[in-house]
Amino acid sequence: MxxxxxxxxxxxxxxxxxxxxxxxxxxxxxxxxxxxxxxxxxxxANTLASSGLTLDEACRILNVPPPKGGDANTQQVAERFKRLFDQNDPKKGGSFYLQSKILRARERIDLEVREAKEAAEREKEVNEGWRPKVYKDR
Structure with missing residues (x-):
């Protein structure tokens, strides 16, 4: 049994x-x-590329125009970021969630500008040829 x-x-x-x-x-x-x-x-890991924040969303969060050809008004982005980040400080009654979204938006725009500059440098290097920077001791 x-x-x-x-x-x-x-x-x-x-x-x-x-x-x-x-x-x-x-x-x-x-x-x-x-x-x-x-x-x-x-x-x-949850990196910027996989965080789901698109460039359009980042520009809407900071209320700035999207960078055209990798050229963004970095001063305007920095001003909007600082103002919104300070307004949403949890110590002043703001939201940590909104603060983190603002930070991610700025990082996304910076990433886009940095990648565009690197692509332009690579393109320039391909067109003109590689010229290493030589530093001479005095």
């Missing part, structure tokens, strides 16, 4: 475990396909 109960528990447990494993496998594969389609790194 005891062997029947033990066998039944083992069979039922293996069924439950098998179904749970199959469902977890399906969810993991669906998550991997979604991550591959969206271009983010599966299992990676």
């Amino acid at each position: 005891a062997h029947r109960i033990i066998t039944q528990v083992l069979v039922t447990g293996s069924r439950v475990f098998g179904r749970a494993f199959a469902e977890a496998w399906r969810q993991a594969s669906a998550s991997q396909r979604y991550a591959a389609a969206s271009g983010s790194k599966p299992g990676g």
